[in-house]
Amino acid sequence: MLKRKIVFINPPYERIAPGYDFVRHITNKSPSLGLLHLAAEVRLHGYEPSIIESDIFELSVDDVVARIAQERPLYVGITLFTVGVWGAAAIARGIKAALPDTVVIVGGPHISSMGPETMERFREFDYAVVGEGEKVLMDLLSALETEADLRAVPGIIFRRGPFVQVTSGNPVNRLLDDLPMPAWDLLPDFPRAYPPAIYDFPRGPVATIAASRGCPFHCKFCDTSTFGARVRHYSPRKVFEMMRHLHHTYGVRHIMFVDDLFLASRQRVTELCNLLLDSGLRMTWTCTARVDTVKPDVLKLMKQAGCWEISFGLETGSDDLLQKMDKAARVEKSELAVGWTAEAGIRTKGLFMLGYPGETAETISATKDFVRRIPMTIMNLTKFTPYPGSPIYRDLYGTNIREDHWEKMNGMNFVWAPEGITVEELDREYQNILVAFYKRPRMGAYYLKLTLQYPNHLYRLLRFALGFFGAKLRSYLTGRGGVLVRPSEVHLDTPSTR
Ligand code: B12
Numbered sequence: 049m050l051k052r053k054i055v056f057i058n059p060p061y062e063r064i065a066p067g068y069d070f071v072r073h074i075t076n077k078s079p080s081l082g083l084l085h086l087a088a089e090v091r092l093h094g095y096e097p098s099i100i101e102s103d104i105f106e107l108s109v110d111d112v113v114a115r116i117a118q119e120r121p122l123y124v125g126i127t128l129f130t131v132g133v134w135g136a137a138a139i140a141r142g143i144k145a146a147l148p149d150t151v152v153i154v155g156g157p158h159i160s161s162m163g164p165e166t167m168e169r170f171r172e173f174d175y176a177v178v179g180e181g182e183k184v185l186m187d188l189l190s191a192l193e194t195e196a197d198l199r200a201v202p203g204i205i206f207r208r209g210p211f212v213q214v215t216s217g218n219p220v221n222r223l224l225d226d227l228p229m230p231a232w233d234l235l236p237d238f239p240r241a242y243p244p245a246i247y248d249f250p251r252g253p254v255a256t257i258a259a260s261r262g263c264p265f266h267c268k269f270c271d272t273s274t275f276g277a278r279v280r281h282y283s284p285r286k287v288f289e290m291m292r293h294l295h296h297t298y299g300v301r302h303i304m305f306v307d308d309l310f311l312a313s314r315q316r317v318t319e320l321c322n323l324l325l326d327s328g329l330r331m332t333w334t335c336t337a338r339v340d341t342v343k344p345d346v347l348k349l350m351k352q353a354g355c356w357e358i359s360f361g362l363e364t365g366s367d368d369l370l371q372k373m374d375k376a377a378r379v380e381k382s383e384l385a386v387g388w389t390a391e392a393g394i395r396t397k398g399l400f401m402l403g404y405p406g407e408t409a410e411t412i413s414a415t416k417d418f419v420r421r422i423p424m425t426i427m428n429l430t431k432f433t434p435y436p437g438s439p440i441y442r443d444l445y446g447t448n449i450r451e452d453h454w455e456k457m458n459g460m461n462f463v464w465a466p467e468g469i470t471v472e473e474l475d476r477e478y479q480n481i482l483v484a485f486y487k488r489p490r491m492g493a494y495y496l497k498l499t500l501q502y503p504n505h506l507y508r509l510l511r512f513a514l515g516f517f518g519a520k521l522r523s524y525l526t527g528r529g530g531v532l533v534r535p536s537e538v539h540l541d542t543p544s545t546r
């Protein structure tokens with residue numbers, strides 16, 4: 049019997065802001081874990097899935113369409129981040145032209161936050177799945193194949209003539225342990241082709257795991273519409289088994305936990321650490337945490353069990369801005385958590401953003417002071433972006449759709465500027481904050497030591513450095529005074545243009 053083919057696509061998207069191309073050498077190349085989960089699920093039900101990671105293999109829209117035309121699948125499933133919607137639509141149009149009978153299904157964070165609007169705008173997408181995809185996709189495929197009434201499938205969007213219909217309900221997987229393991233075997237050249245950002249891991253190869261889903265908090269810049277507020281966990285035993293499988297089957301040496309709240313349950317983390325310690329499985333790992341979820345004793349245990357780095361959403365050095373963001377923590381708490389983490393011998397990656405509504409010269413200066421005084425080892429600074437689905441999006445745009453901004457929503461473009469600051473000033477401050485943090489003898493010595501300890505990062509670093517100095521030089525030579533961003537290529541919203 050011929051198997052039913054389904055090709056999953058992570059579409060091409062603008063990953064790097066114009067003027068910052070050199071950043072490509074050091075950024076994260078993790079595959080879509082969502083597609084790996086979906087591929088495993090459909091395979092379990094007799095389908096023949098494959099996965100195309102466009103950005104990682106630098107495939108254009110035409111490349112992807114040509115591959116689909118060759119494979120002739122019954123279905124195509126595209127994952128949508130806001131930044132990737134236009135690329136995905138171009139792919140869907142190409143597929144419709146080449147293979148009119150192939151059904152195009154979309155899902156992912158952008159659909160969870162702006163599904164009906166997207167389906168209205170892009171008629172090249174046939175069906176959309178809202179929220180968590182495993183169960184709903186299977187229900188949709190089964191309804192399509194048995195010609196059942198689509199209105200009975202909860203959590204989908206489809207068309208009836210010119211109208212878009214949304215079915216209510218958003219079934220979530222309550223027992224994550226029942227899901228099949230992500231289909232890592234379907235990824236070409238896994239795990240070597242998928243390194244995370246430079247200096248974010250000691251030794252590769254690396255793989256990602258989401259050990260839980262959901263977050264009950266409502267930080268105003270964050271889009272939590274895919275997994276919702278209810279936190280669900282894999283059991284520590286299952287997480288341990290996934291780690292062991294990755295290690296033994298693919299030689300993976302480092303795991304990046306991508307859960308929103310890895311430390312939400314200290315008991316589970318403690319159990320996982322004990323399993324790792326008892327088994328002697330010597331893998332390193334990193335995770336994300338809120339500053340109010342760490343305590344010295346757990347940190348110590350995590351370190352013993354291989355934890356190498358924790359990413360904290362520190363955001364800013366200003367309490368006033370933290371309050372505006374509805375972050376429960378304050379600067380003092382952040383300092384305490386980062387201090388405890390350093391004492392436990394775990395690195396801190398600080399996640400910051402610049403340009404949030406209410407940002408001023410004072411808050412920028414507070415952030416510069418803050419990043420210099422805490423024992424943080426790596427800093428990730430994104431340019432504030434109001435993602436659809438985040439509470440701040442509604443505050444800034446109400447029910448407007450702003451699809452003209454979607455292609456720029458990668459955290460590396462300013463698509464909105466706070467009152468009284470220009471994009472050029474923000475861009476200059478963006479560089480200044482990073483320089484304030486990295487350009488210190490202490491950091492120089494630290495990174496030199498790290499590079500000697502883990503020389504695998506050197507090649508990527510050199511390519512980045514050459515690119516950066518080249519871009520700076522070009523900026524000075526063309527009279528742009530060292531500014532790297534090219535404002536003519538950025539659509540910007542300011543209070544006066546809205
Ligand atoms: C790991 C991660 C990354 C990794 C891997 C990205 C990837 N392609 O998966 C890296 C570091 C590369 C990354 C980069 C970016 N990320 Co990111 N990332 C995450 C994070 C923390 C976890 C994602 C994850 O693996 N979840 C677990 C898997 C199982 O879930 P999933 O991928 O969502 O898939 C499920 C459903 O969405 C659905 N589904 C997904 N695709 C499809 C397709 C079909 C056909 C169907 C039926 C269903 C379906 O079913 C899946 C299984 O249940 C999330 C936060 C979060 N909680 O999700 C942010 C998040 C997804 N990222 C976000 C953003 C903005 C970005 C960037 C644009 C900028 C940035 N901040 O770095 C880039 C662009 C990336 C891109 N286009 O690939 C936003 C997305 C908001 C939006 N509306 O676009 C999120 C939600 C963070 C947030 N809270 O604001 N990211």
Ligand code: SF4
Nearest residue numbers: 263265266267270308
């Ligand atoms: S930033 Fe983190 S804690 Fe806040 S809502 Fe998003 S996932 Fe939850």
